[in-house]
Amino acid sequence: MQPLRSGSCWRAVLARARRAVLLAGSRWASDGPGNAQDPPAGAGELPGELDRFGGVSVRLNALDHLDPAAFKRALQAAVQKWRSEGRVAVWLHIPILQSRFIAPAASLGFCFHHAESDASTLTLWLGEGPSRLPGYATHQVGVAGAVFDENTRKILVVQDRNKLKNMWKFPGGLSEPGEDIGDTAVREVFEETGIKSEFRSLLSIRQQHTNPGAFGKSDMYFICRLQPYSFTINFCQQECLRCEWMDLSDLVKTENTTPITSRVARLLLYGYREGFDKIDLTMEELPAVYTGLFYKLYHKELPDNYKTVTGMC
C-alpha cells in the first residue's frame, strides 16, 4: 500500500488505526469472530500483506482456482477480518486477465484507484470518515519551446493545422512519461519544425483544470527558452500549417496569436533588452534526501554571494 495522503493527517488515520486495533482487541472478548487467531471461513484464501500505514494489500496473481462467487465470499470474509483488526484500507492489485474479480469486489464497495496497461488497482477505505488515501496522478504535462535567436532577433513560431483559428504559437506538445520538461521542449521543437536547439531556461508555467484533452484531468503547461543551433526549417506538414522565423517585434505586435504567446513574446523582449536574467528560471539537478533519486529544480538564478552566504551578516 502507498503512504496515506501526504500533508494533512495521514498520521491521524494511522492513530485511528492503532486505536481501532485496541478496540478490535477488546471487542473480540465479547463479539467472538473476526480476529487473527480465528479468521472467518474463506478469509485465509486471500493472503494480504500488512503495511506500516495501517492498510493491507492483496495481489490476485494466484487465484485461478477461484470463480467470481467464491472470490467474493473470500474477500467479504477477509474484509470483515481486516476491519476487526483495525486495518484502515484494502488495496487489490488485479492483473487484467483476472479482471473477472473486479465486479465482485465492486459489489463489496471497492472502486478503481487506477489502472494502466495490464493491471488495475482497487481500494476500499475502512477508516473513519472519508477516504484519506492518496490519489493517483492528476496532471498531464505539456511543454512549448520559445526558440529565440539573439543574433537575428527572430523567434520560431508555428500555426497548427488542427485549430479553427490559425494563430501563431510556439511549437510544443505533451511530455513522455519520465521526460524532463527541457527535453520535451527540445524534442517537440525538432519534431514539429526540424530546428535543433538547447534548453536555456524556464520562462512561464500555466495551470488549467478539467481539460477535455486530458480526459478531464488538469494540465500543467511549461514554456521554455531554447537556443537554436540549426536554422533551416523543415516543418511537419501534417501538424503545422505554417512555420517561420518571425521578428520578435512582429510577434509582440500581432493580434493573430494566443494571449500566452503574446505575453511570453513581451517577456522575451524584456529579457532581450535588459538581460535574460530578468526573466529566466535556471535549472539545477539536486539529490533527493530519502529516495536517492535526483530531481531538477527551477528558480530565479541566485547570485553567488547568496549561494555561499551563511547568515544575514
Add this chain to the structure above:
Amino acid sequence: MQPLRSGSCWRAVLARARRAVLLAGSRWASDGPGNAQDPPAGAGELPGELDRFGGVSVRLNALDHLDPAAFKRALQAAVQKWRSEGRVAVWLHIPILQSRFIAPAASLGFCFHHAESDASTLTLWLGEGPSRLPGYATHQVGVAGAVFDENTRKILVVQDRNKLKNMWKFPGGLSEPGEDIGDTAVREVFEETGIKSEFRSLLSIRQQHTNPGAFGKSDMYFICRLQPYSFTINFCQQECLRCEWMDLSDLVKTENTTPITSRVARLLLYGYREGFDKIDLTMEELPAVYTGLFYKLYHKELPDNYKTVTGMC
C-alpha cells in the same frame, strides 16, 4: 475518443487512417468481408461512435444480455470491421460492474488506458507502428508554502514525524483534484500549522520521476511564497514533530534541512534584501482561446511599459 497525441504527428496518424480507408475500400473488392454494408456476424451488437481522429468509442452500458464469451465474439467481429474501415483505434468504456468484459477484451489485445472510481477505459491501437494515443495523467502535484513574515524576518518551518531524519522544511502536501497550486499551499499550511496566509508568488519548481509515493508516476513540486496574517502556531501533532517561526538567517545557516529548503531560504534572503521582484513569479488569470476556460499563468513580473509595448521601437 480523445484527440491523438498532441505535438508530433497525430496528423500523421489521421493521414494514415485516411489512407487505410482507401486501402480497405480497394481490399474489399477482393477480400469480401468487413465493410460497413456487410459487417461480420456479431459486429452489430457493439455500436461504436466514430470520431474525427480516426477512432471509434464503445460504451458498454447496455450489454447485460451478453456473457463474456458472446461479448468476445462480438468484439472480435467489430474490431475486424473497424480495422477494415481504416479506424486507427478502439476505446472501450466499461462500468466497473461490467468488468467481466475486460479479460475477454484483453485477450484480443486491449489494455487499460486508465480507470477511476467506477469505470475503466481500455484501448486497442489499429494504426501503423506503435500507438500514438495520448497517455493519461503522468504527474502528481505537491505544493509547499514558504510563509515569511517581513516584519520579524521569521519563516514558518516544520519537522515531519514520519521521516527518519527530522529536517526543517516548509509545510505542504498534495494538491486536490482541480485545486490551484496557491490554494494548495494556503490550505496545507493552515492544516499543518494553524497559520492563515495569502498567496504572494511562485518561487521554485521541482520535477522528479518514478516516485515511489506517486505509484511510480512523476512528481511536480511547487514552492510558493505566502504572506501570513495569523501568527499563533497550532500545529497538527500527528503529522508534525515540531513547528516554529525561525529566523530566516538561522534556516539559511542550519545543516538540519533539505537541499531544496536551504536553497529556497537563500532565495528568500536574496528577495528580502534586494526586493522580492528579484525572485517572484507573479500569477495572473487569463482566458483560454478554445475551451473558454480560464487558466493561471506564472512568470516574472513584466514591467508596465512592456505590457503595453507594441514593438522594438
